[in-house]
Amino acid sequence: MTPLSIGVALLCVAAFAFLNYVFSYWNRRGVQQLTPYFPFGNFSDLFLGKASFPRVCETLYERTKKWRLLGVYILLRPVLLVNDPQLAKDIMVKDFQHFHDRGTHVDEENDPLSGHLFSLAGEKWKHLRAKLTPTFTSGRLKGMFQTLVDTGEVLQDYIHTCAKNEEVVEIREILARYNTDNIASVAFGIKIDSINNPNEPFRQIGRKFFESNFRNNMRLMITFMVPKLNKYFKIKSVDAEVEQFILGMAKETLEYREKNGVVRKDMMQLLIQLRNTGTVSVDERWDVETSTNSKKLTIGEVAAQAHVFFLAGFETSSSTMSFCLYELAKNPEVQRKVQSEIDSVTALHDGKLTYDSINEMRYLECCIDETLRKYPPVPVLNRECTKDYKVPDSDITIEKGTAVILQISAMHHDPQYYPDPLRFVPERFLDPDMKGKPYAPFGDGPRICIGLRMGKIQTKVGLCLLLSKFNFELYGHKESELVMSPNNFLNTPVNGINLKVSCRE
Template sequence: MEIMYLLLVLISMLCCLFGVLYFYLTQVYVYWKKRGVPFLEPSFPVGNALEMILAKRTTGDVYRDFYRKLSGYKFAGLYQIHRPVLLLMDPDLIKNILIRDFGHFQDHGFPFDETVDPLGANLFMLNGDKWKTLRSKLSPTFTSGRLKMMFQLLVECGQELQKCFAEPANREDILDIREVLARFTTDVIASFAFGIQCNCLSNPDAEFRRWGRKWVEPSFNQKLRDILYFMMPRLAIALGIGNIPYDVSKFFMKVAYETVEYHERNNVTRKDFMQLLIQLKNQGCLDADNQDNGNGQTPLPIHAMLAYYTFCERISGASIHVLSAGFETSAATMSFSLYELALNPGIQDRLRDEIDTVMKNHGGSVTYEGIQEMKYLDKIISETLRKYPPLPTLHRECTKRYEIPETNVVLEKGIQVVIPTLGIHYDPQYFPKPEVFDPERFSEEEKNKRHHYTYLPFGEGPRACI
């Protein structure tokens, strides 16, 4: 009898909780209707996010379908479980959000906590003044002059890649090109961002490669972590669960700390990103930026940044951001480019002719200036990024009340805005026969025919890429 009573109490409590949840979500799911915004009908209790939660398809593909279903509208409403989301489809409105009215949408809106996720304190994740401060410091490290200064590091890694291909080519072996290129980009980023040589091409099980693989390759724990952050990010943070696994964070922080310590103890000067970060740490600005930087901004003293991070965490966060932004995206883009070239031998032959001609003009060497002259290569990479964008969706969070131009729709602070990059890139209105790989879409003539904000592989505006 007592057990039956407890069961009845438990069932009653669950029914009450279900009723409260149902009432709450039914109130949420009229948010866009009340504001006169077209929307996709949500489903209890996940809104429009079921496929993303179940990971049946990628987020980019899901939003591409949303884009198709809502074709004809400039914007429309969706529901990410209990959170209203605005989907942008009009290029002019996208331009407003990313550029003209950037002050209303400067944050990505991804939840994280620096105490739980110290390496999350990077340019991609930070918001508000913290992002502005870090960006003002790190932006000078990505100028064309400094990238040119570090170009030799890339050439050296390229020579190792050539050696890696030589023997299998002579034997006519089959290679897992995706894995080889992942090892190549790991070598490049390790050298560029951390100032170390990890030799992943010659040693596939190098420690740096193993930890990089552990970070980016999906696992059951990572999937659970992603679902929790997607559904209840505040709970994840309260439970002390970070976006980046603790052991991965610990390894890269250790690498950054030991590298900086070695550089400073032995007075090592190397033309890489880590050296520039050390210079920021010691001087508060880079050598070329000791005075006004030309934009009316005097470099901030280093203590302004230390108010947000310890030095080791800041260096590690910046370096791991370069690793995450460059390692996986670069390997994927190169792999997809080679895949498309294999399917299109005519394009491949034309590219080979261009490379041979440019190399001959530069004495058979790979040079920074030579790469700039490879216009057809640039078109191929651009078309690859159209078909396979590294960021299939772009996210912004409304940071203050915003009225959408030429409408009466007002977005409240905290509303998430999503730009379906993949959907736009496959819209035949902008890119006829979008499934076809056609580098000539990126001739100057063709680019001038279409709206600039219909091609957004890395976003646009002050937060482009980062």
């Protein structure tokens, strides 16, 4: 043999030994694993564009749900999938101190919009979470309520025109525009009308971020599960165009309000309070008194929080509303029942939609909760082990730095917990035993979505205003269930959601 062939042979042996060692990580720690394959580990279908990240995870769950834990590999990185609902809940709640970070990419210097509450870690997350919590009190939400109703009435007028013309509407796009207008108003204090003008810059930015394509899917997956690649390859959390737009909009709004003394009941006003005083007032005042004592937010930090409010509020509410209307169109008896409730409750409030009236609509709440069970906005939740953790009733220790995935969507679809899980049954949430079942569409524990109540109110307002005036029917959906795109991190129907709309008699 020549020296070159010997060298190549030794290199191949070394590479084989290295990969064998890397891909035996879970076996060496007593965790059951499925055979990984170089270079994609257990996620070949994801990287080859055959299935989305959540769908790959759900398929793995279906194969291995008898195991509490499953060790997998994303590329060469070991990742732990949690199949057991009680263990998942413990990780989010009781044993939170071992898993208080998400382990996602944050680089506030080079990627300023990455420094938002969702991704921040450690003490910085803890302090910011505490400061932002007063943003979502009942009093604050009541203050923003009329803004949501005003936007909803524009949506009502638009759908009325569609109904008169007997049009079929792609409801996801329309509701994306509606929620874009809502979030632009409450997060940035800017009045826009993308409902009637779909090319509004704000709508284009939202469309660009959530566009169903391989690039966006990979960006989100890397940011969440292989964040070191963000650093090595300088992959930002958003495109440069999105970053410049959000930073510019936040700076322009902030400077205009401070210069002109403008006070508005929205999230941006509360972020301005936080920037200038270091706190959000707990007495539900909206004006600002500058303080020199507390640590304040930079413009970049203000922009990052407004950015995540925009993305989370826009996507969560628009997808939940769309899937809910799809299911109501598919189940007309449920649609009639929720319409009857909306009519009767509204009549008790002089025919007006108020903050108090929507919170009395229990069946509507059940419909939304069932939608979130079947179509959770974030199908999997990620955590990073921040302190070695011994798994209860086992000899397994999860080491510090380990990436952990909680199988939320898979548990929501497991017939062991939800009989006939693909059926839309809002009455599940009237059952007292529901509290013992796995249900976490917004997470749980200290890192539960801070804007949960805001998102639900936004969803309720939109659905109330639509269902009080219109009936919805399926159009052109031949499959028994929606087919989701393999190229999106979130639940995105391949052909949209097409509904026929008509005015109620």
